[in-house]
Amino acid sequence: MSKNYFELIRAGVNTTFQDKGRNNLYHIGIPFSGVMDNRNYLLANRLVGNKLELPVIEFAYQGPLLKYSGDKIHIAVTGDVIFKIKKKDYEIEGNCYESYQLEDGDEIDILSTNKSVYGYLAISGEFDLKLQWGSCSINTKANIGSNNGKKLEHLQKINISKINLNQVKKKMNYLNSKVENIRVLKGTNFNYFSEEGKKIFFEKEFTVSKLSDRMGMRLEGNKIENIVNTNIKSEGLLKGVIQVPADGNPIIMLSDHGTIGGYPKIGVVASVDYDRLVQISSGSKIKFKEIELSDAETLFKLYEMETQNLLSQI
């Protein structure tokens, strides 16, 4: 029995443990998984003084309500998240990118994400988790990862195996940048689509469908016409690949995507925009902008430098 633990008084919509994900398993059908928004994941761990690749709790839209039992511990929430910390006699309005100390009996109530999808909760210590292929990341589709590959449930206990005792309060100023255009490289089947279809893809807005999840983001509002074949011989997929099935509505592959697919690939989201892409909530608009490979590489390098710079400020 662990003496330090959280109890889930409310589980939230899709609350899972995540970390950096799994490599080298695509060939047997196991996707990368891992956190959806990598930068916010790293910042959460740094704010509580952890090694950057430790597991965190990821939530979507409505987060969990957690009651804490045990020794003093620090927590931090990242993303664009509305949350409260409930102490015995008073409540604190939580700020993202600021760590808070919890004492026995305190509660964290993660009410919702604000005009975004994912948020992260890190603790100054380690959750007691069983890893699979070196990662805790929960893939609810294949029941892989910690917690038997299932999302966290109402009244479940989350044991903490280790607490860093010399943790101090940390804080940083950071605002998640607004999404304008999502930059995309042409896909390997770009020429399967009509001139009109290609134009629509890069010029019109799409709406993110409610059916989006950790596997994929479905778009609607403008259909893209295929003039060659609506199927290809099944082949590998990646995070960020945009497939267009026969109905003409694009689907973007996200962290828990199927590893193989048979729909033509019109484009691939540039790595630099992946963290921003996943935060576009259902019902919101999305617009694509074409970029070349060399630009995508440079932009990613700059983004990485910016991330490292932010981490070094904490």
Added chain:
Amino acid sequence: MIKNISNLGDAALYCDFGTEVNKEINSEVIKYFNTIKEKNIEGVNNLTPSYNKLIISFDLRVTKFNEIKDKIEKLNVGETLKKDNKKLEIPVCCHGSFSLDMERLEKKLNLARDQIIENFFNTEFFCYMTGFIAGMPFLGDLDENMRAQRLETPRVKVPRGSVGITEQFANIYTFESPGGWNIIGNTPLRVFDSTKEKDPNLINPGDTVKFKQISLEEYKNYNE
């Protein structure tokens, strides 16, 4: 041989081995896959072989497209395909409660149920690739007269263990999953076991598979 290498996004190589689906091309893909896997090229974090393509994903923090492309082009694949390929027998029950699309297939193929079953169980299959969902094997090839298109509207949930056919291929749903293949039976065998970290897949690319028909009684009493 690789016919063409292009980029798939900014963090992957798309190696094209041709447009046809046959064992020769697929064996080339698997040969490259095995060689690259053994080489442990810095930055490469995933390989996805399929019928006639190989996708090589890499960490953009560590390397980039031109660097990996250069390494792949200089690669000597030689005689590295020395993997022990297995011959496997997979039990399948075609009881009416499992063969969800048998009537559809009878109509589409213009064959009687018995003929479909006979053809299916007499076919020796080759595993081209695994994936889509964890451990799912893509097996070929069915005879010309057994080739049907996938369902017009895919099922939201295909039961775990379902065995389906589409075009020249057969496969096994290792998990309950959405899917559009014509389901003709169900296997009690666990084709994917996530508790085995080293070798979770029962069937791997290059393996040979024959299905063996079992009764509902045998299905129910099946012990792994």
